[in-house]
Amino acid sequence: MSPAISLRGIRKSYGRNTALDGLDLDVGEGEFFCLLGPSGAGKTTTLKTVAGLEEPQSGTVSLDGADMTGVEPYDRGVAMCFESYALYPHRSAYDNLASPLRSPRHRLPAAEAHERIGAVADLLGIGALLDRPVGRLSNGQRQRVALGRVLVRPARAFLLDEPLSHLDAKLRQAMRAELKAIGAVRRTTTLYVTHDSVEALALGDRIGVIREGRIVQTGTREEIWHQPYDTFVARSFGRPRINLLPGTVTGHGTFLSADRFFEIPLSPPAVRSAAPGTPVQIGVRPRDLSLGPGPVELTGTVYITEVLGRATEVTVRLGGSTCRWSRRARTPPGCGPTLR
Amino acid sequence: MKRRLLAVAADGALILYFVFALFPVAWMIILSLKPANELFSTYFSFTPTLDAYRTVLGAGSDEGVPFLRFFVNSLVVSLGAVGLSLVIGLPAAYAAARWRFRGSENLMFTLLSFRFAPELTVIIPLFVLYQKLGLFDSYVGMVWVLQLVTLPLIVWIMRSYFSDLSPELEQAALLDGYTRKQAFFKVALPLVGPGIAAVSLLAFIFAWNNFVFPLVLTSSEAQTVTVGALSFLGGDRPKYNLTAAAALVSVVPPLLLALTIQRYLVRGLSFGAVKS
Numbered sequence: 001m002s003p004a005i006s007l008r009g010i011r012k013s014y015g016r017n018t019a020l021d022g023l024d025l026d027v028g029e030g031e032f033f034c035l036l037g038p039s040g041a042g043k044t045t046t047l048k049t050v051a052g053l054e055e056p057q058s059g060t061v062s063l064d065g066a067d068m069t070g071v072e073p074y075d076r077g078v079a080m081c082f083e084s085y086a087l088y089p090h091r092s093a094y095d096n097l098a099s100p101l102r103s104p105r106h107r108l109p110a111a112e113a114h115e116r117i118g119a120v121a122d123l124l125g126i127g128a129l130l131d132r133p134v135g136r137l138s139n140g141q142r143q144r145v146a147l148g149r150v151l152v153r154p155a156r157a158f159l160l161d162e163p164l165s166h167l168d169a170k171l172r173q174a175m176r177a178e179l180k181a182i183g184a185v186r187r188t189t190t191l192y193v194t195h196d197s198v199e200a201l202a203l204g205d206r207i208g209v210i211r212e213g214r215i216v217q218t219g220t221r222e223e224i225w226h227q228p229y230d231t232f233v234a235r236s237f238g239r240p241r242i243n244l245l246p247g248t249v250t251g252h253g254t255f256l257s258a259d260r261f262f263e264i265p266l267s268p269p270a271v272r273s274a275a276p277g278t279p280v281q282i283g284v285r286p287r288d289l290s291l292g293p294g295p296v297e298l299t300g301t302v303y304i305t306e307v308l309g310r311a312t313e314v315t316v317r318l319g320g321s322t323c324r325w326s327r328r329a330r331t332p333p334g335c336g337p338t339l340r
Numbered sequence: 341m342k343r344r345l346l347a348v349a350a351d352g353a354l355i356l357y358f359v360f361a362l363f364p365v366a367w368m369i370i371l372s373l374k375p376a377n378e379l380f381s382t383y384f385s386f387t388p389t390l391d392a393y394r395t396v397l398g399a400g401s402d403e404g405v406p407f408l409r410f411f412v413n414s415l416v417v418s419l420g421a422v423g424l425s426l427v428i429g430l431p432a433a434y435a436a437a438r439w440r441f442r443g444s445e446n447l448m449f450t451l452l453s454f455r456f457a458p459e460l461t462v463i464i465p466l467f468v469l470y471q472k473l474g475l476f477d478s479y480v481g482m483v484w485v486l487q488l489v490t491l492p493l494i495v496w497i498m499r500s501y502f503s504d505l506s507p508e509l510e511q512a513a514l515l516d517g518y519t520r521k522q523a524f525f526k527v528a529l530p531l532v533g534p535g536i537a538a539v540s541l542l543a544f545i546f547a548w549n550n551f552v553f554p555l556v557l558t559s560s561e562a563q564t565v566t567v568g569a570l571s572f573l574g575g576d577r578p579k580y581n582l583t584a585a586a587a588l589v590s591v592v593p594p595l596l597l598a599l600t601i602q603r604y605l606v607r608g609l610s611f612g613a614v615k616s
Binding site for chain 2: 149
């Protein structure tokens with residue numbers, strides 16, 4: 001079966017700026033796919049290319065196996081939530097939600113439309129705001145209206161551009177949890193763009209990491225977390241960030257830090273992939289370190305301790321390099337003592 | 341003390357300027373109220389009469405000048421010119437704001453050049469053309485030639501209004517299932533409503549005030565007030581009171597229009613002005 005959304009070798013530039021540089025992407029039927037990347041990586045351009053709002057200079061977009069070259073946006077049957085909301089400022093929230101249901105493509109009888117809008121508005125907690133002009137809504141409320149305009153209509157795919165970014169922290173967390181539970185979202189192929197790795201990990205059936213107009217890696221959250229393709233992907237996930245310690249592979253299958261301060265035994269596959277003397281970086285997630293005896297032991301000095309309520313983040317000096325370590329303990333070690 | 345003196349001096353200067361600027365208007369009102377026999381013999385003391393207005397509006401003695409017809413001509417020609425310019429200019433402005441293509445800037449500049457090139461440079465060829473085409477002294481001919489005045493204005497100002505609108509609004513409409521045409525009419529156009537009001541008024545005033553085109557390209561059928569008001573100056577002696585009354589009467593339509601759409605005007609003018 002062909003993927004619901006498929007991009008092949010998409011190239012798009014604006015003048016001298018290249019937005020998409022040979023991008024390939026496949027999103028399966030019914031999948032919730034998160035596209036993660038820093039700003040300017042080409043996330044929004046990717047969505048607009050799928051929607052047909054931007055025409056790529058080369059490459060093909062297909063939806064359900066059908067080539068979409070030259071197909072107008074209104075014939076593609078996808079719904080999109082813009083980061084800028086793109087709500088019609090001269091209309092009320094209700095009329096904004098009703099807009100797709102009054103269009104020639106998705107027209108519903110008024111009574112039926114009214115019912116759908118009511119249901120979606122209740123789902124998003126904006127039922128009481130429907131009569132207000134969108135100019136009188138807060139950013140968070142506008143964002144939910146924009147999301148509602150997507151959910152209210154049937155679509156082949158949802159394209160969501162940072163739909164939670166302007167909500168306050170509490171609401172964002174609640175909406176994040178609810179978003180995937182919404183029936184329409186569960187059933188519909190969704191391409192979700194975000195710069196928040198937590199959101200991507202929480203929501204994505206699969207995650208794609210985009211950088212400078214190319215997909216660096218796609219995979220499930222486990223694959224991305226445990227086998228990042230490169231240091232960019234490794235750094236994109238997890239707070240505090242992964243520790244990347246420079247060093248070399250030795251002849252007897254260990255990792256020796258650049259300042260020769262510590263040595264760590266390496267697993268056989270890792271040794272096989274790099275010849276002795278190769279300069280490498282070793283990545284250790286702060287959460288995977290613990291205090292006390294273990295299979296691999298390092299000795300360092302506590303440099304900074306930050307108590308952040310639920311967790312404590314400790315920066316440890318290991319010779320010339322520093323290493324972040326996150327633990328759940330209530331009593332953090334004070335500064336100065338040697339840790340083993 | 342010194343500051344107070346300065347303030348008084350500033351106020352005095354402003355009042356002087358105010359008198360200076362408004363004197364021509366006041367002088368015209370005075371002229372229009374003078375009876376014909378006191379026209380040249382008095383300044384400010386005379387027996388005021390509305391005779392001039394009666395004559396101009398066709399109720400008094402017949403002076404052989406069909407001023408009311410000129411007035412209607414002006415209305416038809418100006419409204420026609422603005423209407424035609426809106427029909428052509430709004431889509432043009434939208435296209436110019438949204439799509440850059442090879443030569444689009446040159447095209448826009450050419451359009452703008454119609455505004456600053458003196459009308460006199462083209463008036464003789466136009467006169468010959470109009471004579472040959474049978475457009476001389478006709479409504480169609482006047483509406484057509486006034487496009488030189490109204491169209492560039494409407495296209496240029498409306499383009500900046502459309503540029504201020506986020507293209508994502510129309511993109512959202514496309515994804516909602518509307519065609520490009522519907523996106524233009526249902527989303528873009530209502531949002532520039534205040535701009536349309538402001539620019540229409542401006543274009544109307546320019547069209548109404550135009551003098552050279554009706555002077556050369558009309559004779560009696562399609563002549564407008566600007567030229568028509570001058571007819572009172574012909575003959576054995578100039579009837580300044582009638583000319584003044586005619587001029588004052590012809591100020592009324594733009595003034596009324598401005599007052600009715602004032603609400604949009606302030607919003608419209610300031611909205612379009614903040615363009616980076």
